Amino acid sequence: xxxxxLIEQIRKKQSFLCxxxxxxxxxxPDFLKETEDxxxxxxxxxIDATKDYCVAYKPNLAFYECQGPAGWESLRKTLxxxxxxxxxxxxxxxxxxxxxxxxxxxxxxxYLGCDSVTIAPYMGEDSVTPFLExxxxxxxxxxxxxxxxxxxxxxxxxxxxxxxxxxxxxxxTRWGTPDNTMFVVGATRAEGIGEVRKLVPxxxxxxxxxxxxxxxxxxxxxxxxxxxxxxxxxxxxxxIYASNGADFAExxxxxxxxxxxxxxxxxxSRNF
Ligand SMILES: O=C(O)c1cc(=O)[nH]c(=O)n1[C@@H]1O[C@H](COP(=O)(O)O)[C@@H](O)[C@H]1O
Numbered sequence: 001x002x003x004x005x006l007i008e009q010i011r012k013k014q015s016f017l018c019x020x021x022x023x024x025x026x027x028x029p030d031f032l033k034e035t036e037d038x039x040x041x042x043x044x045x046x047i048d049a050t051k052d053y054c055v056a057y058k059p060n061l062a063f064y065e066c067q068g069p070a071g072w073e074s075l076r077k078t079l080x081x082x083x084x085x086x087x088x089x090x091x092x093x094x095x096x097x098x099x100x101x102x103x104x105x106x107x108x109x110x111y112l113g114c115d116s117v118t119i120a121p122y123m124g125e126d127s128v129t130p131f132l133e134x135x136x137x138x139x140x141x142x143x144x145x146x147x148x149x150x151x152x153x154x155x156x157x158x159x160x161x162x163x164x165x166x167x168x169x170x171x172x173t174r175w176g177t178p179d180n181t182m183f184v185v186g187a188t189r190a191e192g193i194g195e196v197r198k199l200v201p202x203x204x205x206x207x208x209x210x211x212x213x214x215x216x217x218x219x220x221x222x223x224x225x226x227x228x229x230x231x232x233x234x235x236x237x238x239x240i241y242a243s244n245g246a247d248f249a250e251x252x253x254x255x256x257x258x259x260x261x262x263x264x265x266x267x268x269s270r271n272f
Pocket of ligand 1: 020208211212213237238
C-alpha cells in the first residue's frame with residue numbers, strides 16, 4: 001500500500017487505529033479451541049468485528065511462531081483474510097546482514113504479502129536497506145520504544161548530548177523516504193514522540209502502547225501529529241481481549257469503535 005492510499009483510508013474511516021493481533025492461544029475462549037485452527041477462527045471474528053474502525057492490523061510473529069508450522073498457517077490465513085484496503089504490519093523486528101535481510105523481506109513481502117515489517121536497526125544500513133527495495137512495501141524501524149528497557153540503549157547520550165535514538169533517526173531517514181519508512185515510537189513516552197516528530201516531520205509513526213501499557217491517545221495525537229496525520233496507533237490486548245467470553249468479538253468491536261470515535265474527534269478538530 002502506498003502512503004497516498006494509507007492517507008486516503010485514514011480520511012475515509014476517520015481512524016488511524018491499528019489493531020494488534022497478538023493472539024495468545026491461552027487466552028482464546030474455550031469454545032474456539034474445538035475448531036481446526038483456533039487462532040485463525042479467533043482472528044477472523046476479531047477482523048469481522050473491527051475492520052470498519054481500523055486502518056491497519058499488526059500480527060506479532062511471536063504469537064504465531066511459538067505454534068510451529070500450525071502457527072505459520074494461522075498467520076498466513078489471517079493475512080489473506082484481512083481486506084486489501086487495510087494496511088498490514090508483520091511485527092517481526094527483523095534485521096540481519098544484507099543477504100539475510102533480503103530473505104526476511106521476501107518472507108514478509110512476497111510469501112506473506114504484508115505491506116510492512118518492523119525492523120530492529122542495530123546492525124546498521126545494510127541490514128535495513130534490503131527491506132526498502134520492494135515497491136509499495138515499508139520498513140518500520142524501531143526508534144524510541146514503549147518498554148522500560150528503551151532507556152538501556154536508546155537514551156544513551158554521546159559526548160555532545162545526542163542520544164542513540166536521535167542518531168538512528170538521522171541515519172535511517174537518509175536510507176529511505178517517508179514513502180517507504182516509518183518509525184516505531186512508544187505511546188508511553190508522549191514527550192518523546194514530540195522530540196521524534198521535530199526530527200522527522202514527514203514520516204509516519206507506528207505508536208504502540210495505548211491500552212494495556214497505559215499511553216494516552218490524546219497525548220500521542222498532540223505530540224505526533226503531522227499534516228498527513230502521520231500516525232498509526234496500535235492497541236492489541238486492550239481490544240482483542242476486551243472480553244474473554246463468548247462475546248469477545250463483539251466486545252473487541254465496541255472497544256475499537258470507542259477508540260475510532262476519539263480518533264475521529266481528533267481528526268475533525270484538525271480539519272482532516
Ligand atoms: O514494534 C512494536 O509494535 C512495539 C514496539 C514497542 O515499542 N512497544 C510495543 O509494545 N510493541 C508491540 O506492540 C504491541 C503492544 O501490545 P499491547 O500492549 O497489548 O497493546 C505488542 O505486539 C508489542 O510487541
